[in-house]
Amino acid sequence: MIIRDLKAGDYFTQEIHGEQIQFKVLAVEPIGRQVQVELESRLGRATARYMSYAYLPGTRTRSARSNSVN
Numbered sequence: 001m002i003i004r005d006l007k008a009g010d011y012f013t014q015e016i017h018g019e020q021i022q023f024k025v026l027a028v029e030p031i032g033r034q035v036q037v038e039l040e041s042r043l044g045r046a047t048a049r050y051m052s053y054a055y056l057p058g059t060r061t062r063s064a065r066s067n068s069v070n
Helices: none
Strands: 011-016 019-031 034-041 044-051 059-061
Touching: none
Parallel strands: none
Antiparallel strands: 011 019, 011 059, 019 034, 034 044
16 A cells, blocks of 8 residues: 555554554645654554655555454
8 A cells, every 4th residue: 555545544454473453544644755644553653754655565444344443
């Protein structure tokens, strides 16, 4: 999935150390050629900056399957 395609409210799942972790995109803010993304998962909240064309491995869903994050 390409970072510039993310929208607030999107969910995506990544495998991290053999475990499936679901992330919720809270905010996406373009900053020049970069994009700042605020994420939430069961591990907590984080903010990261990526180049807008960066690829993030994972599977995206546009609607939540539940109100909670894994």
